[in-house]
Amino acid sequence: MTMETWQLGFMMDRHRLVVLMLALLPVLVGLAYYSGFEDTTHFGDSVLDAFVAIAVTSFMATIVLLIFSVIKTEARPNEWIGMIALQAVPGSIGALLAQSQFGHRQSAQRKRRISGDFGEYFLMCAGALFLAANIAPTEEVLIIALQMSPWQSIVLAALSLALMHTFVYAAGFRGQHERPQNRSFAAVFVKFSVNGYVLALAISAFICWTFGRFEGLTLRDTMQIIVVLGFPASVGAASARLVL
């Protein structure tokens, strides 16, 4: 709901917005699939849930943007369709996350789907996308990146990585993962935290590209923007592993 988000809705390149929306769909389906129950949620249900999330989010975004007078009645379709479509990206992920947490009572007999390594990576991507898509439109990402030195970027990257690992394995949050007895700290750290951070950076780069954040920047500034956005994205990735 930041001003930059709705401005990007009509300013960003249309082909990039289409790419972002097309990328969103499999994320929503996968999220519905992995956050569902092993014995009852099937692929078809997940596809249906994804489109329900899009419908609900689009409806709510339209209502709220109208109440806030962001969408004017005289605005062209190009303007408001872009705004609503962009709001729907984090909104529909949020709708599915909310459904997985509050949607229905969990019983002891019903098991969450066992996701495996691919599922863990997928959930991390979804969590990173959720936070990155919320934060990337803000000017602060660019401003912070431009005022940081390369050393500060390296420290931020290390901090992001450490936070990711601490979140999932050490902080004692609900849903904390236990390190398997037969796996060393280094193996688990590389397999999930390092790989997860790389995925969070990739998601950050993708989101920044779709929003045109790299236009006219040097390679150094581009990398720093990715690292800055990678900070919340990595927290989102780690949180998704805990929550789902």
Added chain:
Amino acid sequence: MSPKTTRAGKRHDATPLLEWVLGGIGVVLFVGAIAFLTYEEFRGADRVSGVEIHIDEIVRTHDAYLVRYRAHNQGTQTLVDLRIVARVLDGTTERERVEAGIDFLPGESWRRGGFYLREDPQKYRIEIRAGGYQEP
């Protein structure tokens, strides 16, 4: 998004009608938005053009003359920080000059604004034009 209670063969029976309806609406919205945005993309690159300015009304306030205008972006390129300049002219002599700004003017869209002038613009000639902008 309610729980399904049966195995694959019967699961559709347990899916509420509302969920099917919302899912259908979601499909229409998603496909419609993709189609519309793709159409917009293939209309061509963003085109910069002029900004047409219409004076809607002139209102006498307690200490000024308020000139309310409507700026219409003729191009498809969004204009950022658009500067609008109003000049009150007596023949060729400039009696007053005021500037205002519009943060964002999306392509083929319009926004309203106003100028507070000391001089009565109805006694003289008023010229309002776009002064400059930034690309997004």
